[in-house]
Amino acid sequence: MTPFEIGLAALAVMVVLVYVGMYVPLALMVVSYCAVWVMKGSPILAGKLLALAASETISSYFFGVVPLFVLMGYIVSVTGMGRDAFDVANQIFRRFRGGLGIGTVGANAIFAAITGISIASAAVFTRIAVPEMVRHGYTKRFSVGVVAGSSVLGMLIPPSLLLILYGLLTEQSVGDLFIAGVIPGLLLALIFGIGVFAMARFWPGFIGENLSDSDEPLLDSGELFRKGFPIAALIFLVLGGIYAGWFTPIEAGAVGCLGAILIGLLRRSLTWKDFWSVLTDTGLVTASVCFLIIAAQMYSRMLALSGAPAEFGTFVATADIGFWGVVLAYVALVIVMGTILDSSSIMLILVPLMLPVIQPMNIDLIWFGIVTVLAVEIGLLTPPFGISVFVIKSALSDDTISLGDIFAGAAPFALMMLLVLSLVLLFPPLATLPLGY
Amino acid sequence: RAETVDVTIAAGHPPVFRWVKHTSQTFIPAVNKALEGSGITVNWSEQYGGSLAKVGGVLEAVEEGLAEVGLVSSLFEAAKLSPQNVTYFTPFVSSNATAISELMDKLHEENAELRRSWEDNNLEYLGAAIGIDDYLLMTTFPVNSLDDLKGKKIGAPGPAVNWLKGTGAIGVSGNLTTYYNEIKTGVYDGVIVFATAAVPGKLYEVAPYVTKVGFGAQYAGGIAANKEWFDAQPEALQNALRRGGVAQREAYHKDLDQAISASLEAMRANGATITEVSPEFRMKWAAGMENVAKAWAAQLDGEGKPGSSVLSAYMDAMRQDGATPVRDWDKE
Amino acid sequence: MPRFLQQVQAVIDRLTMALNVLGTLLILALMVLINSDVIGRGVFLSPVSGVPELVSMSIVAIVFLQVGQAFRMGRFTRTDALINVLEKRAPRIRAGLELVYSAAGFFIIGALLNASYPLFIKAWDRNTFVGTVGDFIAPIWPVKLVILIGCAALILQLAMSAIRSAIEMVSGRKVVLPDSAGGHDAV
Ligand code: NA
Numbered sequence: 001m002t003p004f005e006i007g008l009a010a011l012a013v014m015v016v017l018v019y020v021g022m023y024v025p026l027a028l029m030v031v032s033y034c035a036v037w038v039m040k041g042s043p044i045l046a047g048k049l050l051a052l053a054a055s056e057t058i059s060s061y062f063f064g065v066v067p068l069f070v071l072m073g074y075i076v077s078v079t080g081m082g083r084d085a086f087d088v089a090n091q092i093f094r095r096f097r098g099g100l101g102i103g104t105v106g107a108n109a110i111f112a113a114i115t116g117i118s119i120a121s122a123a124v125f126t127r128i129a130v131p132e133m134v135r136h137g138y139t140k141r142f143s144v145g146v147v148a149g150s151s152v153l154g155m156l157i158p159p160s161l162l163l164i165l166y167g168l169l170t171e172q173s174v175g176d177l178f179i180a181g182v183i184p185g186l187l188l189a190l191i192f193g194i195g196v197f198a199m200a201r202f203w204p205g206f207i208g209e210n211l212s213d214s215d216e217p218l219l220d221s222g223e224l225f226r227k228g229f230p231i232a233a234l235i236f237l238v239l240g241g242i243y244a245g246w247f248t249p250i251e252a253g254a255v256g257c258l259g260a261i262l263i264g265l266l267r268r269s270l271t272w273k274d275f276w277s278v279l280t281d282t283g284l285v286t287a288s289v290c291f292l293i294i295a296a297q298m299y300s301r302m303l304a305l306s307g308a309p310a311e312f313g314t315f316v317a318t319a320d321i322g323f324w325g326v327v328l329a330y331v332a333l334v335i336v337m338g339t340i341l342d343s344s345s346i347m348l349i350l351v352p353l354m355l356p357v358i359q360p361m362n363i364d365l366i367w368f369g370i371v372t373v374l375a376v377e378i379g380l381l382t383p384p385f386g387i388s389v390f391v392i393k394s395a396l397s398d399d400t401i402s403l404g405d406i407f408a409g410a411a412p413f414a415l416m417m418l419l420v421l422s423l424v425l426l427f428p429p430l431a432t433l434p435l436g437y
Numbered sequence: 438r439a440e441t442v443d444v445t446i447a448a449g450h451p452p453v454f455r456w457v458k459h460t461s462q463t464f465i466p467a468v469n470k471a472l473e474g475s476g477i478t479v480n481w482s483e484q485y486g487g488s489l490a491k492v493g494g495v496l497e498a499v500e501e502g503l504a505e506v507g508l509v510s511s512l513f514e515a516a517k518l519s520p521q522n523v524t525y526f527t528p529f530v531s532s533n534a535t536a537i538s539e540l541m542d543k544l545h546e547e548n549a550e551l552r553r554s555w556e557d558n559n560l561e562y563l564g565a566a567i568g569i570d571d572y573l574l575m576t577t578f579p580v581n582s583l584d585d586l587k588g589k590k591i592g593a594p595g596p597a598v599n600w601l602k603g604t605g606a607i608g609v610s611g612n613l614t615t616y617y618n619e620i621k622t623g624v625y626d627g628v629i630v631f632a633t634a635a636v637p638g639k640l641y642e643v644a645p646y647v648t649k650v651g652f653g654a655q656y657a658g659g660i661a662a663n664k665e666w667f668d669a670q671p672e673a674l675q676n677a678l679r680r681g682g683v684a685q686r687e688a689y690h691k692d693l694d695q696a697i698s699a700s701l702e703a704m705r706a707n708g709a710t711i712t713e714v715s716p717e718f719r720m721k722w723a724a725g726m727e728n729v730a731k732a733w734a735a736q737l738d739g740e741g742k743p744g745s746s747v748l749s750a751y752m753d754a755m756r757q758d759g760a761t762p763v764r765d766w767d768k769e
Numbered sequence: 770m771p772r773f774l775q776q777v778q779a780v781i782d783r784l785t786m787a788l789n790v791l792g793t794l795l796i797l798a799l800m801v802l803i804n805s806d807v808i809g810r811g812v813f814l815s816p817v818s819g820v821p822e823l824v825s826m827s828i829v830a831i832v833f834l835q836v837g838q839a840f841r842m843g844r845f846t847r848t849d850a851l852i853n854v855l856e857k858r859a860p861r862i863r864a865g866l867e868l869v870y871s872a873a874g875f876f877i878i879g880a881l882l883n884a885s886y887p888l889f890i891k892a893w894d895r896n897t898f899v900g901t902v903g904d905f906i907a908p909i910w911p912v913k914l915v916i917l918i919g920c921a922a923l924i925l926q927l928a929m930s931a932i933r934s935a936i937e938m939v940s941g942r943k944v945v946l947p948d949s950a951g952g953h954d955a956v
């Protein structure tokens with residue numbers, strides 16, 4: 001067997017192992033190990049690939065702050081700040097059907113301006129938003145679906161780890177990429193909001209038959225202030241601090257975490273027992289998610305060695321199919337690879353391969369970056385390997401919601417992303433207009 | 438007799454980086470060309486941009502044999518290739534990247550101790566020195582005297598944080614990919630960066646004051662092969678790989694030289710103010726620094742690595758080459 | 770489960786739990802460290818050296834310190850559709866499958882541990898560090914050691930899981946474990 005064939009076989013085996021219920025990180029590791037063994041003829045080399053990926057993959061400042069973002073969200077949840085914020089959101093959106101779902105999308109868009117990484121959004125809102133929506137009569141499936149869907153906003157609205165990676169791969173200004181991500185990000189949030197509203201109206205079986213958003217008693221303005229102020233103060237601290245230059249978006253995880261603890265203590269709503277318990281839980285979520293990411297990296301390095309993704313990329317790059325042919329084939333390839341690979345691996349493999357092909361076509365590389373990130377992020381929601389969905393599963397305290405439920409709940413949002421992707425493809429100014437050219 | 442050798446070649450940076458681009462466009466063709474008529478063909482598998490190993494992980498990937506050849510950034514291997522980082526501990530020596538690279542490759546040929554730090558990591562150094570153009574100070578404010586730097590936060594790559602000690606500026610260990618945003622929001626008031634990286638990142642938009650302080654050009658790494666593998670290869674292939682190294686160094690630096698002037702021109706065209714400091718200013722800056730080179734050499738000597746000897750060999754060779762270091766770091 | 774195995778399980782649980790606590794404390798330490806850097810830089814004009822390096826190493830340590838407990842608490846991601854069907858219709862086959870999965874995990878983490886050990890020895894022998902001489906340096910062997918410890922803890926939990934599944938497969942009865950703290954009891 002050639003390495004290419006081994007790579008294809010490894011793909012197939014992984015999909016089967018995931019569906020028959022093997023633990024996903026362990027399945028990824030087993031497949032990577034065996035495939036490298038067969039390819040290189042050496043179990044020792046195969047082991048080394050695992051060991052190097054284990055110590056390298058998450059060893060960065062970016063990943064280092066993931067637990068702090070998660071902890072911040074959990075403290076917001078355990079101190080009741082999250083619930084209060086939803087009561088306020090409920091008042092604001094009470095005229096809309098599906099108001100809490102819309103509120104979750106909006107809150108995610110705000111949180112996206114703080115975090116550069118989608119897994120943080122997914123972990124945080126699983127704790128804050130899902131229980132509130134379920135309490136108000138939304139189906140569990142929809143509740144986790146809207147959290148999974150809107151978590152992708154974290155990578156589109158700046159700051160964004162993926163846009164930084166793309167900037168590095170293509171030598172484009174990260175500043176320009178961030179500006180270009182704003183309108184598509186807000187557009188995606190808007191379409192998610194409209195989608196939720198439409199589903200509440202026309203597809204109540206999916207979102208929930210008896211939504212009690214508007215049953216809550218009206219809050220007077222004093223109550224609104226009392227409930228809304230703490231979370232507003234936290235957002236102000238974090239966003240204000242970033243844009244005033246006190247700290248970087250990476251450091252914001254730690255500052256926001258400390259801020260949430262202080263606010264919790266001041267409101268006397270954070271007990272030592274609760275604190276320790278969410279802290280432990282933060283660790284378990286971080287460990288299971290990061291271990292999964294490490295395993296995914298092993299798998300993607302194995303695939304890179306097999307040459308399979310590069311061969312597909314070269315096929316698309318060298319096919320004589322014109323501008324739209326190349327762009328559409330590329331987008332399709334990214335989406336297909338998104339079903340089984342993690343976001344950054346897809347970009348690492350495909351972007352450098354496509355770059356020499358698209359540069360002579362005079363394609364705007366900033367626009368192409370936004371297209372790439374949108375297409376890559378769809379993969380966060382698609383089975384069998386969808387990292388946002390996996391994060392929600394490990395952050396969830398409800399065993400009655402299966403992975404399949406979350407994938408199903410997220411599917412409408414993946415479709416809406418496809419719609420926004422098409423719009424950005426058809427109307428490049430959506431990305432490039434604010435850059436003034 | 439015909440023979441095909443499978444070679445995986447890895448780099449942590451993506452191919453848009455000049456040194457990786459030349460690995461693909463100069464090194465590999467040069468090796469192939471040198472092999473013509475030998476009956477050996479190499480079947481290359483190119484793994485760049487972190488698809489097999491991250492920037493700081495290429496050395497280990499090649500050392501362990503996951504890749505046969507790699508583009509190793511000594512700058513990101515401060516512990517394993519410590520003598521190779523000599524240039525970063527001796528600023529204000531020369532701003533000629535081509536000269537520094539030629540000299541570092543020559544030193545590698547002549548100085549067994551310098552080669553040993555590669556060999557200790559099971560690597561065979563193939564040359565292809567990567568020179569980095571003269572580091573500049575880019576700030577949001579004009580720099581006319583050292584006093585202008587007081588209390589200002591300046592982002593810098595790890596070893597360059599030392600250059601700021603004694604200036605009154607606050608050195609913050611930073612990362613090229615986030616400089617733009619951190620200057621824009623005000624986390625940094627400036628950065629230490631080289632021109633050919635400042636242009637693609639559009640740093641001149643947020644830090645339009647470009648000051649040529651004279652920190653100097655640097656050596657940042659080269660191409661190396663897994664030593665065990667290399668030693669087992671036929672001589673023709675070994676020689677071809679070495680020839681590829683020389684070809685890459687020459688082509689890369691020719692390309693770099695053009696890019697440096699183009700980059701400075703591009704910054705000026707986009708409204709940046711480029712100034713060169715006076716010799717007195719430079720002298721004062723250098724005089725205010727601690728002699729980190731000495732501390733660094735002493736530390737290496739203590740670990741049984743060639744610190745002092747590489748320091749003086751490098752400084753001697755640079756002086757011989759006509760450079761006039763602002764401080765003779767080795768002689769103090 | 771025989772009494773003897775229950776005791777072994779209890780000891781291993783205590784071990785993974787202790788590592789879990791260490792990892793948890795490390796998360797707190799990270800928060801304090803980064804905030805000190807931010808406040809030091811902004812207010813006192815003296816940032817803390819080496820924060821990026823320390824954070825990068827800590828996250829690896831945090832993950833490996835907690836990975837054993839994460840498995841024990843059922844936090845490893847999986848698709849449970851097939852498992853749930855089998856649970857009702859053919860519990861012995863389900864147990865057999867679980868045995869295969871845990872055993873495969875046992876061997877693969879064993880391979881990872883085996884391949885990680887030389888990396889630790891290398892870091893220890895050569896005293897490899899991160900950072901820059903003159904500014905901040907820290908050795909990397911502690912994090913390489915934590916990787917080994919974390920793998921070992923995970924292997925022990927995988928082994929116990931395999932043994933439990935084997936017992937279930939043979940006896941046809943479900944082995945119920947006493948639930949240790951640290952689960953989803955929080956919010
Ligand atoms: Na974001």
Ligand code: NA
Binds near residue numbers: 387
């Ligand atoms: Na997917």
